[in-house]
Structure formats: C-alpha cells, structure tokens
Amino acid sequence: MEQLKTIGRELAMGSQGGFGQSKEFLDLVKSIGEARSKAEEDRIVLHEIETLKRRIAEPDIPKRKMKEYIIRLVYVEMLGHDASFGYIHAVKMTHDDSLLLKRTGYLAVTLFLNEDHDLIILIVNTIQKDLRSDNYLVVCAALNAVCRLINEETIPAVLPQVVELLGHTKEGVRKKAIMALHRFYHKSPSSVSHLVSNFRKRLCDNDPGVMGATLCPLFDLISVDVNSYKDLVVSFVSILKQVAERRLPKGYDYHQMPAPFIQIRLLKILALLGSGDKLASESMYTVIGDIFRKCDSLSNIGNAVLYECICCVSSIYPNPKLLESAAEVISRFLKSDSHNLKYLGIDALGRLIKISPEIAEQHQLAVIDCLEDPDDTLKRKTFELLYKMTKSSNVEVIVNRMIDYMISINDNHFKTYIASRCVELAEQFAPSNHWFIQTMNKVFEHAGDLVNIKVAHNLMRLIAEGFGEDDDAADSQLRSSAVESYLLIIGEPKLPSVFLQVICWVLGEYGTADGKYSASYITGKLCDVAEAYSNDETVKVYAVTALMKIYAFEIAAGRKVDMLDECQSLVEELSASHSTDLQQRAYELQAVISLDARAVESIMPSDASCEDIEIDENLSFLNSYVQQALENGAQPYIPESERSGMLNISNFRSQDQLEVSMHGLRFEAYELPKPPVPSRIPPPLLAPSAELVPVSEPSYSRETHQVATVTSVSDAGSLELKLRLDGVQRKWGKPTYSSPASSTSNSSSQNTVNGTTQVDGAGNVNSKARTTYDSRRPQVEISPEKQKLAASLFGGPSQTEKRPTSASHKVAKASSHAAEKSQAPKAVVVSNEVTVEKTNHQPPPDLLDLGEPTVATSSAPLVDPFKQLEGLLDTTQVTSTVNHGAVGATESPDIISLYANTPASVQSSSAEISVPANKDDINVTSTLATQFTKGPNPKDALEKDALVRQLGVTPSSQNPNLFRDLLG
C-alpha cells in the first residue's frame, strides 16, 4: 500500500516540472526510508557520496542535472555526512543567470557554508550584483543569502545596497532589507549604528508589514538602551491602538485577530519602555485595557496576545485595574485544560506575584495540581514559581519537594540547577540549623558532584564559624549534629567527592570536639574513607589532614595517642605516594605526632579554623638571620622581578592563588578548605592579638559583581587587616524575610519590583498586600493532603511563629516590619548598582530608622560577608555596602574604579537621583530621576518628528488613516 502511494507520488512528481527529480534520487530517498538500521543508512549514503563525487566532476553536466546533484548534496549533509567536496559547485551555481538555478545555489550555500568559510569571498561579488538586480525575486534570494553568509568583515561590501533597498517599491523587499539590517546589527552593532534612524523612519512605512518588521530591530535596540527611545512611546501606543481597533487591512488578520504578531511585538516593546517609567506607563494603560477586553480568549493566538499583555502589565508601572484584568486572565489560564495555557498561567503568575503577592493564594490548588502534573515542562515551571514565592514559613515544604524532584530526574543539567536553587533557599531561609544540615546532606548526597565546589566550602565555613550570634552553645550543637549525621552517612557507598571532602573536614575539626566520639573511632572512619576512595586524591588529602588534626587535638589535650594500625599503614602508604602533596601531608602528620603537647597546641589550636592569621610579609623575624648570613658572605636577595619561575610569596595570601599555595612551597601546617578559610602559616607568625586578615568570600552568589567584590576584598585586606567576628549575625533565616524580590542573588527578580521608586507607595502596596495575603487562609474543600500542602506552601507566617525555631525568632518582629516597609526601596538599591554613592551623600531618609541599628558601615570599612544576606533586612546603607564588597566605597580607589564606567551623574548632590543602570532591564528611577533622564527628550522627539516629516513619509492611499495620527 505504502509502495503504491509512493509510485503514485512519483508519477505526480514527474508531471510537476520544476520539482521533478530523477529516478536515481527517488531510489535513494526510498532506500534510505526503508533502511532498518543506522549502519545500513550510512552505507547507502556513503555510496551515494561516492556516486556524486564521480558525477559532479564530470565535464559539461547539463544544468538541470547539476541542480539535482546539489540538492542531493544538501540531502546527504542533512543526514549528517560531509558534502564539502561539492560546496564549490553550489557556489558556482549562484552565478547562474537562471532564477531557478540561482535560487538553488543560494539555498545550498546558505545551508552549507558558515559566514567565515573561505568560499564566501567568491559569493560576495555575486550577492552585490544580485542586490542590484531588476528582478525582485533575485534580490530576495540575495538578501536571504546576506543574512546567513555575510560576516562582520564583509558587511561594508553589501551595506550600501541593502540600505538602498529600504526604499524599494516592493514591500516584500523593504521588509527583507530591514531584517537583513537587523541581522547585521546582531553580528556587529557598530557596523549599522549610523543607520538606526532608518529603523525609525521605516516605522512609518506605508505598508504595515514593513512597519511590523521594523519592530524586531527596534525591540533589540530598545532593550539595550531604553532611554533614547522614550520619544517613541506615543507612536508605539498609537500604532498598537490602530492595530487593536482593526484599522489594518483584512489581510493582516490571523484567525480573526488583527495582526497578532505585531501586537505581541508592540507589547514587548512597551513593556521595556514602561518599566520604571510612570509617565510612559500611564499612556499605555488605556490601550492595554482595551486589548484585555477585546482579545479573543478562545484561539491560541488570542491567548498569546493576552499573555503578552500580562507580561507587559507586570513590567510597567502598576495599575490596579490592569492588574485585576491580568489576574483574571491568569485564573482562566490556570483553569484551562490545555497544558500550554497552564504553563503560561504559571509563568504569568510568577511575574505578577512580585507586584501583588496575594494573587497566588487564590490559585494555590491549581499550582499544586501543576506541581503534580506528569508534564515535566509544567512541573519545572512550577518549581520556578515556588522558588519565587519561597519565604521562611514555607521553605521546608518547597525545598523538600525540590529535593524529591531532584532525586527523581536524570537530567544533569536540570539537577544542577535545582540543587543550586535548594542550596540558595536553604541558606536564605533555613528555619533551624539541624534542618539546614540535613538539607545540605541530601543535596550533596544526590547531586554532590554537580554543585559548585564553593557551595561545599561555604558549608564548611558555616559550620566552622557558627552563625555569629554569641551563642556558643548553639554553634557547638550545630557542629555535633553535623558530626553525628556525617558519621551516619559516611558508611554509604559511592558518595560524591565534594561531599566526602566536607565530611572529612568537619570530622577532622569537630569529630572529637564534644567528647562523644573517641579519637580512635573517628580516625578509623577517616581511614575507611581514604581507603574506600583511594582513587580520589582530593578526598585522601582531606582525610589525612583530618587525621592529623585529630591526633594533634589529642596530643594537645594531653592524652596519649595510639595510632590505629590501619592509620599507620595508610600514612606509610601515603608517604610513598606519587602525589607530593599527599606525601608531604603524610610526613607532616608523622612529624606532628612526635612533638610535645605545647608545640602541637600552637601548631594546631583547637577549633581555630576561623581565627585569622597575620602574615608578616617582610618576614622581619628573619632579619637578624639574614644579616648574619650576609655578613658571612652569602649572596644578597634578588628581587623576584629579576628572577623567574620562583615562588611569589606575596601572592600567598591571595585567595585566588590556589595553585601557588597548593604546589609551591608550603607555608601552612595543614590543609584547610580552599577559598573560605584562611590559610595557615607556621606558629611563629601566629599573633592572635594582632589585626587579622579578612578572608572572606561573600557567600557564593553567582553574580559577576561578586567577583569584583572578592578582589576588592583582598585589596582592602592589605589596608585594614581585620575580620570582625563580633556582631556577625546569623547568615540566614528571618521568618518574615519573605519576598523573593529581596534575594540578593537573583537580580532578575529584583528588577521587576515594577521598577518603582515611589518608595513609600510601593512599600505600602507591598505591606498591604502581604497582610491581606497572610490573614486569609485556604478554605476550599479538596483532598486533605492537597490542602495540607497548600497550607504549608501558601500559609502565612503566623504558622511559623508557633514553631519552636532556634535563635531565628528573636529578630522576627522588629524586622518583619522593616522588611515589608523597606522591601521596595531596597530592591531599588540592590538592583541599581550604581547608587552606592547615594548613601554617602544622603541624609538618612525615613527608611533608615528601622529596627536594627545600622552597623556603622562607613566607619568600619570592612567586608562582612554575612551582611550579604542580612543586608536586605538592614537599612539601605547596608544594602549598598553589601553590593559593593562592603568596602567603604570612598576609601578604596580600586572600588571606585569598578564603577568608572558608570555615568558620572551620581555625584550630583541630590540624593534622589539614581543613575539608570546601563543594563537594559533595570531602570529604576525616582520620579525626579525620571524627569532628569527624560530631560533632553522632548527636544529630541521634536527633531525626530521634523525629520520624519521632512523625509516626506506620508500616509499612503492604500491605508489613508493608518499612520496619520501617529505623526499628527
């Protein structure tokens, strides 16, 4: 039957003329179609390649035949085989006069060649010629090739012709020319920067299709630089209005929707332009409201437009009425049977809860349904939503769900992603130490090799430092619970290396600290680890270092050390290891054991991993020795700049120079986890009373500016060597620390705090929203299980209060108020990185008189990594501190230089002026700032308008009133 059909088609094909293929090709396709295995297919294709190689080289091939060969080449390449031997023939074919052959040639080269291919140079000339052709189809074919084949270097060769085509009589050509320019812009923005005005001009093209095409490049341009296009807001709004009012020709309707693709583009553009701009946003309200009302919610495309409306509404300055309509649409999406709509509903909900958190509540059951849906896409999107609405009252449920899901999937990429989200949430909102440790254990156990190593280091540091409150009991309780849980886990097979490192380190530091476990028990476990994972050198390093620590603590405590036999043999084995690192550690261990208690104590003070160590850079204690040596005729020291290949001691302190500290001369007695903990140096240098080096890596947020922070930290370190351990606060968890908008590491969530700067207004909205949100409770009859889940996800913080959490409680009340009130402004500050200076000039506005007394940031120009998380609850001052590596910005020149590229206007004395961030997404400005930035615009706009008129763009006869009001 199938065959009959094929034959029928073949016959039909034969009569089709232009598309007819030879028997040979049909056979090829058929035999490939019938191939039973990949190997068989490969064999057929390879044979075909041989045939083609032979045929194509024959002289005087008729053109029609040649065309077919080229198509066969394309086909072969699509199946994954190399057809490069025929590229040159495809290039030749583009030179042909016949349109059919030319188009085939162009098609083949666009599929074969990349823009940097050597053969391109042979085509550029043809393209140039074809762009000037009288036949518009030839021009179109050439434009098509232009998009694919022209690279940065060759753009100038074709640019003049393409620009000329912007005035072509055929609208199809104009459209394609604009898109080609857009493509150039993608490849090299500078090459077309002088042509941006052309896009503006084409926006007023007579043909709506051309206008629509212009929106694509404009969207890109606007997302890079919002402010230079504010003048177009009026035009865009009026175009959108006309489109929505069906004033376009019928031909642009799609499924009874007037030009939906144009509407979507426009809404996207308006979302960018209206973000953080009250004035601009207000001009959009009417038209967006209209679309909400008119849009047909039955068709796919209608929903697409509605969804875009929601995105727009959540991005521009909020308007209660529009938010209401948006919420209505969202609930329709979520209630729909279509998974696609549910997906969009969840996504839209995620956008909207940042503005009005209370809307999540009415949809809680729908959200839970989505979470349990078998559809993976939907599930993931829902997790994203949950991530955005996590607060300390629901963190346990959410993180546990996430971990369960993480365990259930195989996709490493997404696993990593979920793991990092879990860690982030756990750090931010952990209700208790115990829970935190358990959660981290789970994450490490199941995704240990996928998470960033810094997460492990961070965990070690957390355990070591405790949580900063002067609550030693809680800290030691945390440590012993960690030790206990690790001893339970350590026996399990195949733990991830990163997790083992953490375990070894913690056991080494604290295994015997509370006296619950004997040294021999712990060392026995450590030896087991070193043996079980004998392939993993890093684990062995950690294990052996941990052994040394345990023995050292024992000796220091005056107990007699009995080395287990297995330890003995392990150490012996390692002292013959190929790894010099391991070998050295083994020897060090042996050396330490033979020392007396006093010496050991000063080498390995107990629980001192967080103490800081002063480094005497000049090694002044050696001066007398050096002097003596010189007197005895030794060679004087040659500075390092004059040598090469020797160890740079001054680098030793730097955290980034791990290489050096790992493989060069060792100055430290034993290994500690790399970045977060200070390296050790020999006892003589240990001067506890002296000022200390801050070795801190402000958590591990993955933002780029953090990197800058780290460096600046070490820079600052050389000026002021001190780590303040007092006043360091809990790293996590205040119950009311609720909105996702306040998370530091998630800049995307911040930027959307509807871009408001109306500090008080937004604050009020937020707090009001929250109270209503919290006061209501779920009351739908549905299976109790779901209800419970819903309650734990969406329930207010009132629940938390009942829970006996450890220390996290005391801060609750004061800061809950603070958090709500200052949420919005903080997001502003955080996202708008440039506002640092602000704090330095600003007389504290009313935001500052909140609960916690400001730690005098500027007077103590110190990095406090813990502030990073705390900071959000603190005053603006602290926030800015956090953002910028906390070093009093004015004091360190390095830091200032980090901001050198930001507009200088920050200096202006008025505190309210914040500089619009260069990044497209964040444009948070106060009203005043808006005016400030909008200042030059009216003039600009007038000029542009005049220019446009001058260029004689007049409404066409075809659409007489389409763009009249646009310009009027």
Place this chain on the structure above:
Amino acid sequence: MIRSVMVMNTQGKPRLAKFYDFQPVEKQQELIRSVFGVLCSRAENVSNFLETDSIFGPDSRLVYKHYATLYFVLVFDSSENELAMLDLIQVFVETLDKCFKNVCELDLVFNYCKMHTIIDEIIFGGQVLETSSTEVMKAIEEISKLETASNSISLVPKSVSGWRTR
C-alpha cells in the same frame, strides 16, 4: 529570535533542518538527536513547550507540534512568545498543506527545495516574516512561475531555440 526550524519524523530522521546561527554538520546531528530524544519521551496531551537550556544553551525554548508521522520543531529565545510560535508552526503546516494538497511526509522528502522556499518566506534570518499562509502561497506561486519561465528559456538548448526563431 528564532534559532532553528526542524522537521523530523517519528523515527528521528530529519526532514528539514535549518539553523539560523551556523552549526557544523556534526553539531546539527547532535542537536537533532537530542531534540528527538526529548520529544519521543514526551507523552500525549502535555504542553508543547520545552525549556532546552541543556541542549541549545541558555535562554532557549522549544515549541513542537506532532502531526501524523512528523514533528515540527521551532527553537527560539525569550524574545518570542511561545504560543505565537506554536501558531507559526500552524502557519507553516497550513502552507505546506495548501502547497501539496493533503501534505504527507513523502511530499516533504521529495520537495525538499520547495519546503525551504516556503520556510524562507515565513521566517527570514531568524525573524518572523509573514504569518498569513495565503500571502506565503502567493509568493511561492510567483516564484515557481518565474522559475519555470526562466527554466524553459535556459534549459532549452541554444541551437534549438535558435532554430525555432528562424
């Protein structure tokens, strides 16, 4: 922008693969394979959207539609709207249908060139060019008309045409 258009059958054989950023042949195959791997594991009646950061790098989504023996796939970034892309697939399929009268997989295999012509009229350089299948059809017809015209001129041997005019 749209990064790629793919059509593959339910056995994973590519029927059309067009990447708007250049991808070397091996990479193309790898992408097609991994997309197929994801698609064939998806149940019926689930959403048509996928987040494909692991296949195509950050900020990439995929919309697919399953027709008979074929998957139609569009890969794009956050500057496009998922539902709209789904409709674009619809436009493409509608046009194919108009072009081939009850389109089936074989049509696509044998009319590879024409399929490219159609997609070039709908998506241009990674941007949506035209969304009305009638308009696309008009353009296609115009092209084939001109092509056959130029064909008959150039493909008739010179001597013969010379002979005719005499």
